[in-house]
Amino acid sequence: YIHIFLGILIYANHLSAQTSDTIWHDQCGINVDKSNSHYYRITHYDSTSSQYNVTEYYFSGETQMTGTFTIRDSSIRNGLFVNYYENGIKQSEVVFQEGEVIKSSEWKKNGKLKVEKVPARFPGGKQKLNEFIAKNTVYPDKALLNEMDGIVTVYFRINSKGKVRH
Numbered sequence: 001y002i003h004i005f006l007g008i009l010i011y012a013n014h015l016s017a018q019t020s021d022t023i024w025h026d027q028c029g030i031n032v033d034k035s036n037s038h039y040y041r042i043t044h045y046d047s048t049s050s051q052y053n054v055t056e057y058y059f060s061g062e063t064q065m066t067g068t069f070t071i072r073d074s075s076i077r078n079g080l081f082v083n084y085y086e087n088g089i090k091q092s093e094v095v096f097q098e099g100e101v102i103k104s105s106e107w108k109k110n111g112k113l114k115v116e117k118v119p120a121r122f123p124g125g126k127q128k129l130n131e132f133i134a135k136n137t138v139y140p141d142k143a144l145l146n147e148m149d150g151i152v153t154v155y156f157r158i159n160s161k162g163k164v165r166h
Contacts, residue, residue: 019045025056039064051078058086070098085109100126120158 024037034040044053056065067081077096085091089111094104106114122129143149157165 060086062086062088067096075099120162 021043023041023043024032024034025039025041026032026036027038039056039058041054041056045051046053050070052069052071054065054067054069055063058064063084064086065081065083067077068079070076070078076099077094078098079096081092081094081096083091083093087109089109090107091109092104092106095102101119103116103118105116108114122132159165
């Protein structure tokens with residue numbers, strides 16, 4: 001009997017670890033009531049992983065998007081996101097790591113691969129980039145003496161070999 005009781009307890013805990021919400025959105029992704037919506041989203045919170053698993057649906061019932069968020073308001077994407085055309089064919093796949101795009105692929109409506117992209121990343125990620133910038137920033141003596149500050153905007157391109165182009 002103790003095994004049955006433990007099994008029921010574990011199963012009940014698993015059920016309580018997940019909750020669902022259905023949210024209706026307009027074409028811009030703004031929450032609206034069902035009568036004004038363009039699509040709907042079902043969100044499952046999994047407390048064991050502390051992630052929000054999301055599936056969006058067209059009104060036809062076909063899946064529009066699947067993905068995982070680390071925050072309920074959908075501001076930080078994490079893991080694989082797949083978008084579908086209304087006919088069910090895959091439109092795109094994007095892999096995120098804490099909101100940052102790691103890789104993306106797009107398909108045409110006929111299912112043929114259109115483009116695959118891997119964004120340029122600083123070795124070691126954003127943290128190492130910030131450290132590099134802090135270490136290599138040169139503050140002009142005149143600005144330092146006059147307690148001047150401001151914003152510096154830098155534009156550059158990185159070629160396919162990882163070298164900076166001006």
